Every structure is written in C-alpha cells, then in structure tokens.
Amino acid sequence: MLKPNMHYAELKDSYLFYNISQKTKAYLEKHPGAKLYRLGIGDVSLPLCGAVIQALHEAVDDQSKKETFHGYMPECGAPFLRETIADYYRARGVKLLPDEVFVSSGASDELGDILDLFDKSNAAMVIEPAYPAYVDANIMAGRNIVHLASGRENGFLPEPDESLQAEILYICSPNNPTGAVFDKEKLKKWVDFANKTGAVIIFDAAYEAYIEDETLPHSIFEIEGARTCAIEICSLSKTAGFTGTRLGYTVIPLELERCGMHLNAMWVRNRTTKTNGVSYILQKGGSAVFTPEGQRQIKENIAVYKQNARFLMETLDSLGVWYCGGKNAPYIWMKCPNDMSGWEFFDLLLSEIQVVGTPGEGFGDCGKGYFRFSTFGSPEDTKEAAARLAQLLRGL
Numbered sequence: 001m002l003k004p005n006m007h008y009a010e011l012k013d014s015y016l017f018y019n020i021s022q023k024t025k026a027y028l029e030k031h032p033g034a035k036l037y038r039l040g041i042g043d044v045s046l047p048l049c050g051a052v053i054q055a056l057h058e059a060v061d062d063q064s065k066k067e068t069f070h071g072y073m074p075e076c077g078a079p080f081l082r083e084t085i086a087d088y089y090r091a092r093g094v095k096l097l098p099d100e101v102f103v104s105s106g107a108s109d110e111l112g113d114i115l116d117l118f119d120k121s122n123a124a125m126v127i128e129p130a131y132p133a134y135v136d137a138n139i140m141a142g143r144n145i146v147h148l149a150s151g152r153e154n155g156f157l158p159e160p161d162e163s164l165q166a167e168i169l170y171i172c173s174p175n176n177p178t179g180a181v182f183d184k185e186k187l188k189k190w191v192d193f194a195n196k197t198g199a200v201i202i203f204d205a206a207y208e209a210y211i212e213d214e215t216l217p218h219s220i221f222e223i224e225g226a227r228t229c230a231i232e233i234c235s236l237s238k239t240a241g242f243t244g245t246r247l248g249y250t251v252i253p254l255e256l257e258r259c260g261m262h263l264n265a266m267w268v269r270n271r272t273t274k275t276n277g278v279s280y281i282l283q284k285g286g287s288a289v290f291t292p293e294g295q296r297q298i299k300e301n302i303a304v305y306k307q308n309a310r311f312l313m314e315t316l317d318s319l320g321v322w323y324c325g326g327k328n329a330p331y332i333w334m335k336c337p338n339d340m341s342g343w344e345f346f347d348l349l350l351s352e353i354q355v356v357g358t359p360g361e362g363f364g365d366c367g368k369g370y371f372r373f374s375t376f377g378s379p380e381d382t383k384e385a386a387a388r389l390a391q392l393l394r395g396l
Helices: 006-010 015-030 050-062 079-090 107-117 132-140 184-197 263-274 280-289 292-319 342-353 379-394
Strands: 101-104 124-128 145-149 168-172 200-204 230-235 248-251 323-325 331-335 370-374
Touching: 006 132, 015 342, 050 280, 050 292, 079 101, 079 280, 101 107, 107 132, 107 200, 107 230, 107 248, 107 263, 124 132, 132 145, 168 184, 184 200, 280 292, 292 323, 292 331, 292 379, 342 370, 342 379
Parallel strands: 124 145, 124 168, 168 200, 200 230
Antiparallel strands: 101 248, 230 248, 323 331, 331 370
16 A cells, blocks of 8 residues: 655644635625735735846747747756856856756745755754745655744844754745844854854745845855855745746755765756756746846836835834834834734734734744734735724724
C-alpha cells in the first residue's frame, strides 16, 4: 500500500486566513451591503505598468509569426532576462554573472522548490514573526525547525544566536509581516555567522523595491562574504504588480559550495529536470520592468502604496501607537491597544469601523498582541480606513 507523506499531518490548519475569511463572511451576511476596508491581504491593487503591457503585447504578436515564434524556453531563464537582471544588480554595485540568475514563476514557488538542494537532516531556522510558508514548506519536507524569537526590544531584527543550531537560515528583509529592515552591519553578522557555521542563508528580498533609505541593503550580496553563504530569492509581484502574472528570480553564486557540491550547478540540474521554463511572453514582459521607462513607471505605482503607508503612519504617530515598518516596506506592524490580542483587535476593527487587517498571531508566537496592515489597497480606501482607525483608537 502506498504510504503518503505523513509530515502533512503535522501541519497546522490554515487557521489565520480561514478565520479571517469566515469572520468577514459572517459579518457581511449580517450586514448586507456593508463596505469593508481591506488592509489585510498582501495583494496589489494597481494594474501592470504600460511598459510591461506593451512588452506583453509584443510578445504575443511574436508568437503569432513563424519567424519570431518561441517554443520551450531555457529552463533556467531566457538569456535576455538573465542578463537584464544581472545588469540591474550591477547598477547597485553588485556584480553577478547571468549564469548566477535563475528565472522563476515567483518567489513563493521558489521558496518551496529551493529546499530540494538540502538534505532532510538539515534544520531550518525561522525568525519569528515569520511568513508562514517558511515553516510549512519545511514541515512538509520532514525537516526540524528552529524558531528564533524577535520582538520590540530588538526592533524585530535579532542577531545570530550561537546556541541555536541550524543549517538553513531564513532572512526576509524588508520583512513580512513586520516591515523591519536589516542594515548592513546587522546583516554582516548573519553572513559571518553562516560562513563560520557552514549554514546557508535563504534571503527573501521580495520587497526590496520599497526601501527608501539608500544606506540599507537591497540585496544580501551587497554584504562582503555573502557569495559563499547565501541564496537570494526575489519577486516581481510587489515590485511590478505581477501577483496574477507570476514571475521572479533566484540568485545562486558560483562560489556557493558545501561538501564538494556546487549549489549553482545543482540548481541547474534541478531546473532542467523539474521544469520546462517560464513562458516567453512572461519573460518578455518581465524584462520591461528593468528598462528605464519600466523603472520609472513601477516607481510611480510603488509611490502610491508608499503614500498609503504614510496615511497609516501619520495616524499612529498622532496617537502615540508603537509600530514598525511602513517607511521602507509595504507593511505596518503595530502594537494592539490595551493589551488586546491580535484576534480581539481584529474583531473590534471589523465590528466598529469595518476595517480588515491581519492578526499577528498568524505569524507565530512572537506575533501575539500585534497587528499587520497592508498598504496595497486603493488610496481612497486606505485614507478612509486610517481616519476610522484614528477615531476608534481615540475613544479607547
């Protein structure tokens, strides 16, 4: 008899988003026609920019003519896109070879797939609060998980703890859900720690385009020593609105080696075995993101989300509420008032002002008593939600 992967039985139910969905559904059933101000889900609301749309149309036209038609694409990515992404890094002072860039169908897919590179005996360290997929993907793989706590006392940016042993280290900066960003000094400590212990850092840079403070690193490869201990995974979802289009990339340096195995070569073998590559149309659209016009246009869209963040930050600042994030990230992580739990605050916001956010408990034990707001909604809704939030909190 076939034996399924029994590690799936160790997964927690999708408690967070299932409960949010059920609670909002119940509210709308009792209040038909009510308008909800949704600041919970991390999905963009603005369409793809004009440069991307034009490139996608051109690519579709290419597929209609024999002389420009493309069938299977190279499994690791089209050379034109790999070179374009390497140039994007080079403009920030990071030297990459195109062969170190792998085009993917998105960061979420890659965060799970990349675990193929590591033996199941390797433990994974997750900084809490954390994006739930880090934990779940490793549980599915049967891997031991080490939780490193972070909190307000360290700005949700902990330093390495040598008492914790793990071979895979997850770092997300700017962070989801807290919006905290590692500076170069703090990130260097993690790079040194990984090189010292032989661990590999999985650096999730999905939100790098939201960094305003240019003293902060956009890439872990801005840190000396990272090429021998890090893999970087990035996405065009929040950078350029590709949440429904699905495109990202992964950087694996040629120097990254463990036990005589080169992880770049291993990933080439993995991709050429398990994928047929990302479609020509999507890669053509993705390449337009990195053109001067594409960069100008996506920055205009990001500026809208940054303004949304300012609406919320100004409200919280005026009330003296502690939070982090917002300035260099599209998420705001606030302390719940009056020692409320995240779920208690969720219920209060929904019932009193029809605002939906995300309870911190959904991101691990360290999220208890905190709440996450996303800034990807429309400016009108976000401004109204901020005004309602201010009125509610003043009355508590």
